[in-house]
Amino acid sequence: MRFSSQREAILSYIRGVQSHPTALDIHASVKKSFPSLSLGTVYRNLNQLLEHHLITAIKQDEVVHYDGNISDHQHFRCKNCDSIIDLEFPVRDIVLEHGPRFGHEIHAYELYMTGICKNCKNETK
Amino acid sequence: MRFSSQREAILSYIRGVQSHPTALDIHASVKKSFPSLSLGTVYRNLNQLLEHHLITAIKQDEVVHYDGNISDHQHFRCKNCDSIIDLEFPVRDIVLEHGPRFGHEIHAYELYMTGICKNCKNETK
């Protein structure tokens, strides 16, 4: 995989934010420094970066969100403000403990939660 | 919510299979007994059934899959044969145990796994 300046800009943008941006978000932001950046290029690069495991995708929503944090963690989406928040649960442990008895080869897992985030909960009080 | 014959046919089809069908699958199958059934009707009913918690949706794939089993369970998708298999992990326990310390109100959770299923693993041996 080559590293074009567009690709680097896209990757460093994703790595630099906590917000789990969508392809459109990424396009809008990176376009500021690359005015000619096309949306197709964003998608192509996202797929390349995914294939090389440099980023991950969150697909539970209608739109795909991307995450530059590739450490083992989970996601929580607030139904009120729609933000996606990183959380850490010991999912790996229960997958390793209970997984083997089903007989399948489990390569990856993902725990996704929804509800009302701390901020929204306090605001409505 | 009224119960039209189409709606009943769609629900009983989903409840009667283990395969986690897509809207197209459901349309194709239920159309055999309701030749005039339109795809729009299938989608509208799926959304109604979801709202009333009579079915659940699996959104990790490119296409949405539907599940008539509303008990607490998890899903595993085989990357080889693409089938989705029900599994039971004690996810509820770790969400109840570790969830509260983050301060968010967790309403729902979903653990999704991918890998190679038992059958495909044995076939390639």
Place this chain on the structure above:
DNA sequence: TCATAAACAGTAATTATTCCTACTTATCAA
């Protein structure tokens, strides 16, 4: 420096899902 494979921009195409409209049907009160 050059050859070439990969990447790019721009645009067209695809596809799952939703929306819209006119018609039909289930339900419930009189």
Place this chain on the structure above:
DNA sequence: TTGATAAGTAGGAATAATTACTGTTTATGA
């Protein structure tokens, strides 16, 4: 049992996220 009406349906148009295509540009290794 009959009407009124709100909900449901079929069929097709519209939407929107994503992918594919084309001709041009650029990164990389020899």
